[in-house]
Amino acid sequence: MVEQAVRPIVEAIVAKAPNGWTHAVLHGRAGRGGTGVTGGYSRLGESRHTGLPNPYQELMALAERLREDRGWEPVSLEIRCRPSGEYRLVAFGDAIRRVTGTGGGFQVVLDPDYRLPQPGSRQEPGTAEPTGDPELAAARFRTYLDRRAAILGHPEELPPPATAAAIEEAERRLGHRLPADLRALYLIADGDGIGYRNRHLFQGNAWLSLQSMVAESTEWASGERPWYGWDLEWQAVVFDTTPTDTVRRCGGHPGWLRFGTGEDGNFLAVDMAPARDGHPGQIIETGRDYDEGPHYVADSVTSLLGHYLELLDQGAYERDEDHIFLLEPERDPVPQQIVGGDVPDEVPPTLQAIHINDVTGLVDLAPLTTAPNLRRLHLNRATTADLTPVRELPVESLRVTVAEGDLTPLEAHPHLTSLDLTTTAPADITPLRTVPHLRGIDLSGAQVPNLAVLADLPDLRYLSLTARQWNALLDEAKVPPALTAARLADADATFDEALAWAARLGLDGTENAVRVTGR
16 A cells, blocks of 8 residues: 555654754655655744655655556655644656756656757768778787787787678678778777786777677667756757867767777777768767767777877886786867856867856856857856857857846857746847757746747747746647646645646646545
């Protein structure tokens, strides 16, 4: 029984309560992946306190009961209780859940399978020829092995060569032909691992066998990076590489064939789908630590091996027992992101993101026009009076407080994909009708008299509004036609209120939410 499963959670909340508490609210999410808890206690005359317990086993037991009864996995829930022991549980599937972090509120997902397109899908493809040379690559690889053997005092044991038939079968399964220079290496050895022992020939990366390479490609067949939820993804940005326009601005791509692994979730890959100024077969780094964009390494395997030989010639390596570590020369980091403060006096041209925080006066955005690759512009607790400089910038994610609410500089902006707008005066959002790639909007901090304009945005996928704004929009039946996820931005909204709002948006099954009261 659900009633029996919720009682131990309430008992844990009451047992940890501070003196003088008047009520407690627990917002939770639980399922096979674990539990998460937010909320807190309230005391008379004071704001809510944190410190709620996370009764893991009890929440898991409740989630198991709801999974058996309703098929929800995971489950979102809210428990409200008082010192008297009175409590109320509201639970539903994870299509609606509490938003943690700044702002709070609730989020509903109407289409759980939809993912926002990555900017790389719109980039112009490269047409250049590969730069790799299979004969030179093979010669450099053998020289590289000889140099390593001289340092170690013995040759390194590698697997036998892959057969031409095995390479062709791997290419068939990968859906791409390997670049000729990498193909030449597999005809020398099928990776650098024997059993569980790897030689890590590619700068600390283990060289994958053809079988492992295909397995990695199968696991990442869609090419998509991990999806972290709409509350983070709706205004995510993928940075460009250096040099620019060589690699597609994606978190992952089916044309990135992973042939080396750091065994930490990061990979070396040959890029068979380069951007305009790239070359097929160029080397990139991608994986766990590259959510904001891949890293360009070299134009080919051939060039990469040449670089390794140069480092050995320079003595730029360290030996640790039976391993060799190549030492890259120190380079001044390219300033891509600035966090905090006002716009600097000198804006680096390589800047791709800036977070302007806690500025008391009006922020002048004009100096940012010297950053031709600026993709993310966020003003946090800071205000500007003029968005005109944004017109000339390739900004995709814009978070801004506008003093006068004038959005005309954004009209027909060719790059803007997300807008988080706060205003100090009423703002006319009519110019947004002409922004072709706008996918997400947060107007919860803005005064907008013409919310009905949102219904004229055919590709809008994410929308965040207050309850008052949502009611105004829903009363006029002006919901954007392609809406996929939405946020109710009221931090003090209850789960019951969020369920009623989600039902008006068309979320199925809200009438089947579990509600249990007891003492």
